[in-house]
Amino acid sequence: MEPIRVLIVDDHALFAEALAARLGREPDLVILPIAADVRRALALAATERPRVLVLDMTLGAENGLDVLDRIREEHPDVRVVVLTAMSDLDAMVRAVRRGAVGWLEKTESAELVARVIRSAARQGGWIPPDALGEVLRRLTRDGGEPSGALLAELTPREREVLQCMVDGLGRAEIAERLGLSANTVRTHTQNLLAKLGLHSALEAITLAMRAGMRPGG
Incomplete structure (x- = not known):
């Protein structure tokens, strides 16, 4: 299969660089330059053509949802997986409603992150099993x-x-x-x-x- 192009958007340089180095060892993943803010993320999405964007929810003073909204608007084929330190169900539901196809906490293993990236690239997704039922319930309830x-x-x-x-x-x-x-x-x-x-x-x-x-x- 064609390698999966992955864009990491995270303003925590040490974490982002370590993640990029680890994911870069996966033979089917191509890790693009890291973006630390909304402007850089949008520029790289336009020039580097990522298939999957791995997004932190907090980017300094900026909100990761702003990146999510812009990516969904300007690059609807890009699959967005949230990778964050947050474990807020409300934030998870907001992200899914606005187009995220995956949610992972930063405490998860690099192996799971790689698996979720592959799933996202193939039209799948991933929500923590212990939260999936509640996320679906809220989406169903709120959507009418x-x-x-x-x-x-x-x-x-x-x-x-x-x-x-x-x-x-x-x-x-x-x-x-x-x-x-x-x-x-x-x-x-x-x-x-x-x-x-x-x-x-x-x-x-x-x-x-x-x-x-x-x-x-």
Whole structure:
């Protein structure tokens, strides 16, 4: 596969440089120059074409959400993974609602960070398992109840894949349940995300739950 281009946005130079050095040992990751502020992050996103942006929530006097908003507006194909010292559920929900596809605390291992980056690059995402249920509950509660018209645009197979996602299955598990190849599941996932105008599995699960889909449905 094509190497994943990764942009780290963090104003803590020592941490950012150590993370870049560690991730740089992964053969499938290309680590771009580090950005310490919003201006530099946007400039590098425009010139270096990252696939995944690893974002701290605090950048000196600036808020990481400002970077998230601008990236989603100017570079919608860039996948944003938050890597922060914060463990605030409200901040986590705000970040996901504004387009982040992953949330990690800085106490996590570099191995997990690398895995989440790979997942994000492949249209996946990651929320801490102990917070996922509450994050989805808040997103569903705050988002209101949609008509379900968007889901009507999906093919029966895409709806099956979406139901498996709501059930908490990964790509390999979905493939096994539906008797499909992993590549076919990936294609169906990409197609349903495109039809729904979404960027991550987490967003798709949230929309599906708002429309009435439930685990085991």
